[in-house]
Amino acid sequence: MKKYYTRVCNFYYGRNSKDLVKNKKTLPLIGNPEISFDKVEILSRDSHKIIHIKNIKKLPSIIKKKVIRDLQNVTKVKKNFSNLNFKNLPNIMGILNLTPDSFSDGGKYNKKNFGYNHAIDLFNSGSNIIDVGGESTRPKSKEVKIKNEWNRIATTLKKLKNKKIPVSLDTRKSLIMEKGIKLGVKLINDISGLKFDNQSIRILKKYNKPLVINHIKGNPYTMQKNPKYKNVLLDIYDYFEERIKYLRHNKITHNNIILDPGIGFGKNLKHNITLISKISLFHSLGFPILLGTSRKKFIKDTSGINDSSRRLGGTVGSAVFAMMQGVQILRVHDVNEVIQGIKVFNKILKN
DSSP states (O other): OOOOEEEEEEEEEHHHHHHHHHTTSSEEETTEEEEEEEEEEEEOSSOEEEEEGGGGGGSOHHHHHHHHHHHHHHHSOOOOBTTBOTTSSOEEEEEEEOOSOOTTTTTSSSSTTHHHHHHHHHHHTTOSEEEEESSOOSTTOOOOOHHHHHHHHHHHHHHHHHHTOOEEEEOSOHHHHHHHHHTTOOEEEETTTTOSOTTHHHHHHHHTOOEEEEOOSSOTTTTTSSOOOSSHHHHHHHHHHHHHHHHHHTTOOOOOEEEEOOTTSSOOHHHHHHHHHTGGGGGGGTSOBEEOOTTOHHHHHHHOOOOGGGOHHHHHHHHHHHHHTTOOEEEESOHHHHHHHHHHHHHHHHO
């Protein structure tokens, strides 16, 4: 049987959106009238068609049922968790790499109190949560031993717990997850989608912790060796469905789950641009979307600027676009600058 997918599109914002929702001309994203839509793109592996929401009732029965079910997921209100407030879009996840070799800021915050101080700066600049990592997962990076990874992050995690700063833990390893959870970590962000360590699911079930399901093709060392997909958008959608079924099969019943399509994790320029431009497809899975475009190589591939420290413009541009597609969480290095861009955009929009 042919499988169909629903991507909401043609968004409206602010006061205009509120008026349209009130007059029942648009549907609100996650129950938030400040962002709404009036069209859907219905996709399959061999076709796509954009229709107005008022014409959904004219669709063939099997497609109509699927679209209506997807729209229920898209419009339902999301419960807040991990210091993330889904009534306010977007939420900001500040990046804290405590590594010597991350692609953008490796070695910058892994000495003395630099990491802790930077975390405080990120939080004071407006981050909802700080994503702490002790293992680089840049292209061609190799696995770090558990002891080394933990030694890089332990002191900073303890200090952030004492300061009551909300922390997400960027790790693939169950032992690191458990240690971090005991130090107050509020969210587990595993770039492997829980495939790297088969004990990770046990830890998440034991502590009933929120998590990010990331998509990656291969592993960090191999992921950029000519990645291929039949259809990058739909392949990753199917991957998320499979991972959610895996969680449910393992008795994780809560909905504190975030989906991250993994920009740059086993994707070339075309794959990345397709995912960003069509990111609203993943709303129909019914979970918040996280997008990490900050300083990534697709910006260089698009603009010609090579140095990762000079990709702020591309980061802000992609962040604002993602916000306009209803993405609930942005993972960024330059928190102050991204929030500044969003505030200016919103102020202009309201006028």
